[in-house]
Amino acid sequence: MPREIERKFLVADAGWRQAVSTSLRLRDGLLASVDGRKVRVRCLEDRAFLTVKGPREGISRDEFEYEIPLADGLAMLDHCQGATLEKTRHLVPFAGFEWSVDEYAPPLDGVILAEIELPAEDAVFARPPWLGREVTGRDEYRKITMLRARLARA
């Protein structure tokens, strides 16, 4: 069964910007969720993906991802009004791993999170100098929590 093993961090400074290899614009929509399972549609440049994630267990969760026609993905995003997020994903290679530094668009402008996908829960990786505090599994850095907080302040 495919597993997603991911750790999430704040960034300490903007040093990552000098090391970006690629930047992708993407738009995510939360189609539905229940009991920690969630189904997301993602449109990324001219491709679209449907992703089913199981409940989080520590830093891991089951994840199934399928590419779907872009037209389907865009139509599904239309269904998710109020539960979509746009961000630019910057890919930043460091010491044999590829970091994703996600820079969110409004309403989450100003939010920047760095993620690394690991091949195993105990995989060893080097921390780049720009990396900040780890926030893996922290509720206040879940996208839905950040979105609700931001909208409540608006």
Add this chain to the structure above:
Amino acid sequence: MPREIERKFLVADAGWRQAVSTSLRLRDGLLASVDGRKVRVRCLEDRAFLTVKGPREGISRDEFEYEIPLADGLAMLDHCQGATLEKTRHLVPFAGFEWSVDEYAPPLDGVILAEIELPAEDAVFARPPWLGREVTGRDEYRKITMLRARLARA
């Protein structure tokens, strides 16, 4: 955008059994739902499908369906404990349309519903003699409602 246009009926008697062309065993799991959208995984004999349905609008709703590897489908069903349903789907041709007569397994044993998918909302179709009362859109015949009622009685 793909649309599902479907009407659902009770059966008046067992006359449909003589006209069955094929019977398929299938197992459905509700992965997640919100605001009338829902995402379902279906394992049908040796195939599996992931289906995203938009909110119901009269007798229509958006529907996106993708075939996925059977192993993925079975793993997802395992995630849906308590929200899975098994049924035998009998295909019954009548007057140019193919009816699906769904005979549910426990805990919904005894429930039999006939469905027809239409090419347009105003499509004309002939009613087979065994067809009972229409229940399209009736909340008490939604699977989740029937399941809750049955479990409450158990």
